[in-house]
Amino acid sequence: MGLLMGLMIYGAFFYAGGALGFNASGDIARIVFFHVPCAILSSVCYAVGAWFAVVYLFKKYPRRKALEIDAKSGIAMELGFLFCTLGTITGSIFAGMQWNSYWNWDPREISIVIMLLLYASYLVLRAALAGKPEQRAKLAAVYALVALVPAQYLIWAITRIVPSTMHPKNPLFEKESLSLSYKIVLYSSFLAFTLLYMWLSQLRFRAYKVRTRLEGKRG
C-alpha cells in the first residue's frame, strides 16, 4: 500500500500530463488525484458507518460482539471525517487556483462542508456518551441513520435541486477524455486511497480491541 501510494504521488506530479480547460497550464488538475478519491471515500465511509449502525440496531448479538460492531461504525465515521476534511481542503485549494477564490458558496462546496459537520456532530454525540458504551452505541447508531437523510440529499440531490454549480462536470470515467498516463495515475489513486482507508480502519479496530482488553483486565 505504501509503495503504491508513493508511486501514485510520483505519478501525479511527474508522469501524468496536465489537463485541458484548467488554469496554470492544466497543472491544477493534478489535485484531482487526491481530491476525488477523498471525496468519494468520505461518502463510502458514511455508507459503511450506516451499514454497521443498521447491523447493530436490527441484529441481536452478545454484548462484546455488538460493541465491536458499534466500534466499526464509529471508526468508519472517524475516517469519513478525515477524508471529508481532506476533500474540503483539496477542493478549496483547487477553487483558489482555478477561480481565484478559496470559497465561492458553490452548492458542492456547501454540501461537503455540511457533510463535515454531520460527521462532527456524530463524533460529538459519541464523545458526550463516552462512559456509557451501550447507550452510546444505540444513540449513535440512531443518529447516524437519521443523518443519513440529509447526507443523501448532500451527495445526490443538492446538485440536481440547486443545479447552478461551478464544480467541474465529471469527465473522469469517460474513456475518450483522459490520456493513458492520466488514467493510470487516477485509477491507481483510487486503489491507493481505498487501501489506505482499509489499513487505517484495521489499525483503529486493533487499537479498540487492545483498549477493551486492557480495560477488562483493570476492571
Next chain:
Amino acid sequence: MTTFENAASETRVSWWQQTFALLAKDLKAELRTKVAISAVGVFTFASLLLLGLATAVLKEVPTIKLLGLSYPATLDQLLGKQQPAWDSPSKLGMLWVLFCFAAFAGLAHSFVHEEETNTVTALRLSMSAGAVYTGKLLFNLIVLLVIMLVVTPVYIAMTGMKIGSPFVFLAVMLSGGVCLAATATIIAALAAKAQGTGALYGALGLPLLLVFLLLLMNAAGTVYVENAPTLRIVKDVGGLFSFGVLIISMSAMLFHFVWEE
C-alpha cells in the same frame, strides 16, 4: 411486539387514542405553564428585533417599470451609490433562520420535561413508542405553527417582505414547518436520552437543519418568480417537503430504539 406495546395493547387503547391522549396532556400542560410557547416566542421576537436593528440600512430599492423593464427609481442607485437591496427571498430565508434557532431553543423541552419530572417510565408503560413519537411530533408542530402564525405577519410588517405567489408561499411555509418540527422532535429525543445540555442539542440538530435551510432557500427563490413553471414549483417545494417526510419516516422507524430502555 415489544413489552411496552404489549402493556399498551392489554389496556385495549388504540394507537390513535394513545397519540391524542399524549397530545392533549402536552397541550394542557403547555396551556397551564406556557413554557414552550413563551420560550420560542420570546426568543423569536428578541431575534426579530435584533435582526431589524442589524438590517435597518438594507432597504429594498424602489424601481419603476418602463416598457416592460424595471429601472432604479432613485438617482443614487443609478449612480451606483445606493446600498445593496435586501430582497424578499433573503428576507424569507432569514425568517426561517429565526424559526430554526427558536425551535431549537424551545422544542427540546418536550422530552427533557418528561425526563426531569420522571414521567418517562409512566409513559413507557402506558403507551407504545410510535404513539409517543407521533404525539410529541404533533405537539411540536402545533407550537411551531402557532408561533409562525403570530411572527410571520409581524415580520412582514417590519421588513416589508413580499408574499409573492400566495399558494407557493403557503406551501413553503407549511413544508418548512413539517421539516423543522420533524428534525427538532427526533433530535430532542436523542439529546434528552443522552442527558445532554442545550449545546449538545444544537450541535446534533443544526447540521441537519443546514440541509433543510439549503432546500428552503432554493424554494424561497421560486416563491418570488412570476408565473413560475409548475415543474419548478413541484421540484423545489417537493424537494423541501420530501426532506420532512423522510426525516419523519426514518424517525418513526428508529424512535423505539431511543425510547425503550
